[in-house]
Amino acid sequence: MKPFLYAGLLSSGELLPDALIPDIPTRFQGFRPENADFSYSGAVPAGDALARSLNIPAVRMLQMYKEERFLILLRSLGFTTFTKPASHYGLSLILGGGEATLWELAQAYASMARALTESQQSAAGPGPGYRDRESSIRQSADRDSQSRSRVSGPRILDPPVSGSGQSAIDNRQSTISPPAIWLTYEALRRVNRPETETGWQYFGGAPEVAWKTGTSFGFRDAWAIGTTPRYVVAVWAGNADGEGRPGLSGISSAAPLLFDIIRLLPPSGSWFARPEEGMTFAEVCAASGYRAGPDCTDKKEIWIPETGLRSEACPYHTVVTLDTSGTWRVNSSCASLCEITAHSWFVLPPAMEYYYRMRNPSYKTLPPFRDGCADDMQIASMEFVYPPRDARIFIPRSLQGQMMSMLPEIAHRRRNAVIYWHLDNKYIGMTRHIHQAEVRVGEGEHLITAVDDEGFTVSRKFFCIGTL
Ligand SMILES: [Zn+2]
Secondary structure (H helix, E strand, O other), X not given: OHHHHHHHHHHHOOOOOOOEEEEOOOOEXXXXXXXXXXXXXXXXXXXXXXXXXXXXXXXHHHHHHOHHHHHHHHHHOOOOOOOOOHHHHHHHHHHOOOOOXXXXXXXXXXXXXXXXXXXXXXXXXXXXXXXXXXXXXXXXXXXXXXXXXXXXXXXXXXXXXXXXXXXXXXXXXXXXXXXXXXXXXXXHHHHHOOOOOOOXXXXXXXXXXXEEEEEOHHHOEEEEEEEOOOEEEEEEEEOOOOOOOOOOXXXXXXXXXXXXXXXXXXXXXXXXXXXXXXXXXXXXXXXXXXXXXXXXXXXXXXXXXHHHHHOOEOOOEEEEEEOOOOOOEOOOOOOOHHHOEEEEEEXXXXXXXXXXXXXXXXXXXXXXXXXXXXXXXXXXXXXXXXXXXXXXXXXXXXXXXXXXXXXXXXXXXXXXXXXXXXXXXXXXXXXXXXXXXXXXXXXXXXXXXXXXXXXXXXXXXXXXXXXX
16 A cells, blocks of 8 residues: 555655655554564655555655545545545554455556556647546546557456456546656665565566565465556465465565566566656755755755645754854854854754664764753754653563563763653663663553753653553
């Protein structure tokens, strides 16, 4: 489902292809998703998050798009299995909270590829305008169901089981613009060469293909879907009786077969061309991927959907004031105007920074305040990594029946900061460098407070829902 969400956000212009999405431990409406490898990147470009199939950024993106709207989008793409209201699925909808058939999934990819191909064909000739083409996407689905003689975009053979698929074709309409589809396939094409994915090297030399794999809960289904400008290939692997099999995964079980099939098919020719209409060459911030703002220092030009011109400008570059040597932060409380210099700085919120700087050595944390300079608190210096806001936490008991501890954690920008911890307003200890406290709590509501050596304070309320 993640590619459709990414495409939907690009299409509406709410997201640019490589805008940073937070990837930090987060609790959403009663659940706490984890990435498949239990790691956090702090912040990831949206396209990479899709290529790596990261769960936390996906939930963030659904939070932006909203579940109700996403269900409408999925239904418009021909999915008939999402029959319940949005409240039933919640944000887990994007993590497989709703089930789809492989047939409908393949159809959705094919209809998007067909829309893209047709937009290019109509742009090449004296075809209909952009608006008309949206309706031609709808009509193409109808044409496809009636006549299979015209060769345009990728097509699907008849379903193995007749019935449900056909009505979906008739009702299908695309609400995703060709530019968004093209960018989505570009991101999925990157799945061919992610640094972090294992197994991809076995597929070296394979034809260009935008692909995605998945594994359902309980290892019951492993699937892989690949799209080329001429074909959509969908592979399912599993036990016919539906019994799970540990170790079954889309990447190891279904993807090799997908690539074998694609190699056997006649070549697809050149890759999808960039749509001529509805795209614009725009300046984005090289660090954040957002539309470049006045304080962004390093900018680059990329192709984005025209709708993306409405997207938010970079929120992460901010002007900070340093002393003339550039090593200390100063302000009017401690420095004369002539020794204050303004610099544009790329500043992520503390929890994002905490994970981001581990993977991005070029990230420069803000210089500390010079002695005697009061932090004007314009930029937060620390925040909780754990527990999340208003968390309901389950703490197991040890074998001896003792309540186990929980580990609140703070991200602080200053490496040498000291943090003093308080639980329910009682001092419990201090930390340096790694700010993780170990606390034992009983059932009920608690307040954890962290005070740093400069006197700044952050607190979090959480609720311990007890034990087995
Ligand atoms: Zn910027």
